[in-house]
Amino acid sequence: MKEKFLGVDVSNYTYDQLKKNIxxxxxxxxxSFIVAINPEKILQAQKDADLLHLLNTATYQIPDGxxxxxxxxxxxxxxRERVTGIDMLLALCEQASLxxxxxxxxxxxxxxxxxxxxxxxxxxxxxxxxxxIDGYEKDQDHIKDTxxxxxxxIVFVALxxxxxxxxxxxxMEEMDAKVFQGVGGSxxxxxxxxxxxxxxxxxxxxxxxxxxxxxxxxxxxxIKLPTFLLKVLKTKK
Ligand code: UDP
Numbered sequence: 357m358k359e360k361f362l363g364v365d366v367s368n369y370t371y372d373q374l375k376k377n378i379x380x381x382x383x384x385x386x387x388s389f390i391v392a393i394n395p396e397k398i399l400q401a402q403k404d405a406d407l408l409h410l411l412n413t414a415t416y417q418i419p420d421g422x423x424x425x426x427x428x429x430x431x432x433x434x435x436r437e438r439v440t441g442i443d444m445l446l447a448l449c450e451q452a453s454l455x456x457x458x459x460x461x462x463x464x465x466x467x468x469x470x471x472x473x474x475x476x477x478x479x480x481x482x483x484x485x486x487x488x489i490d491g492y493e494k495d496q497d498h499i500k501d502t503x504x505x506x507x508x509x510i511v512f513v514a515l516x517x518x519x520x521x522x523x524x525x526x527x528m529e530e531m532d533a534k535v536f537q538g539v540g541g542s543x544x545x546x547x548x549x550x551x552x553x554x555x556x557x558x559x560x561x562x563x564x565x566x567x568x569x570x571x572x573x574x575x576x577x578x579i580k581l582p583t584f585l586l587k588v589l590k591t592k593k
Contacts, residue, residue: 358417359433361588363408364398366417366424368435371447374416379451381415382509382534389414389528390537391521392441394421395584396577400518402587410521418444422561423581427588438561442542442552448510448535449480458484460503460533463491463514464543471547491515503531510535514543 358365369377381388391414401408411417418439419425428435452459459476461469469488476483487506489499491514503511511533513520520538528536544550552558553566568574 359428359431359435361424361427361431362398362402362584362591363412364393364401364417365412365414366393366419366428366435368419368428368433369416369439370437371439371443374418374439374444375447375451378416378448378535379455379457382457385534387528388416388535389524390416390418390444390535392420392439392444392517392538392540393417393424395423395427396421396580397517399580399584399587407518410518410525413525414521422564423584425561426585430585430588431592441537441539442545445512445537445539445542446479448537449476449483452510453480453483456484457509458486458507459510459512460486460506460508461488461512461514461543462499462503463489463512463520463539464541464547466490466492468547468549469514469543471549472543475546475548500527500530503533508533510537512537512539512542514539514541516540 357368359368378388391411401411419435420438420440425435425438449459461473469490473485473488486508487502489502493499513524513536515523517538517540524536524538541550545552553563557563557566564578568578
């Protein structure tokens with residue numbers, strides 16, 4: 357089920373529902389495309405009709421950002437839990453390892469996805485990692501052939517947004533894999549190159565504050581949250 361914020365669909369599924377639905381999608385040979393939605397992307401889509409269309413094309417738009425939860429409460433919606441890109445990736449790796457499905461890691465700087473794959477294997481020893489390509493490979497045919505030959509069920513694409521989402525819609529029909537998720541900087545985090553906020557910050561919804569302290573330039577992105585909420589409020593009847 358979906359809620360709409362400024363024209364952008366967001367799924368109100370929890371991790372458990374998503375895991376179940378996506379595994380069913382794989383088993384029933386349906387393709388699915390997962391995109392993480394945050395207020396910044398929704399605002400960007402206000403000025404970019406292609407992006408708006410692209411976000412709405414996805415099968416599952418996960419609510420990745422406290423701003424979405426606030427907007428959902430304000431509009432009488434039911435989204436109460438954040439679903440982050442990286443936790444969705446982990447949830448899918450867990451499911452893949454439990455059900456004998458395989459994953460492919462495409463994106464990030466050379467060497468980063470390898471390190472991320474080692475971390476994933478530590479967490480899920482039974483996980484089948486079908487292959488890896490870094491995000492700076494230019495030869496599109498090579499990328500497509502390598503992924504198809506590896507025959508993964510799930511492809512994680514880490515090229516940054518919205519590039520990774522455009523890559524997914526442009527290629528998913530010609531690929532055999534079933535599930536495609538845009539995962540942004542997740543391989544950097546898994547490889548240990550970039551640190552995530554301590555669990556306590558994540559739990560109380562203050563991951564943004566931790567990131568702001570570590571990377572003060574983020575203020576430019578975070579300042580957009582009040583703008584987003586005001587716009588949502590204005591469209592509320
Ligand atoms: N990246 C890539 N190829 C490119 C540009 C970027 O693989 O041509 C990778 C980059 O190395 C990083 C990720 O894309 O791993 C972008 O991460 P970021 O945190 O910026 O993602 P976002 O904030 O868009 O989710």
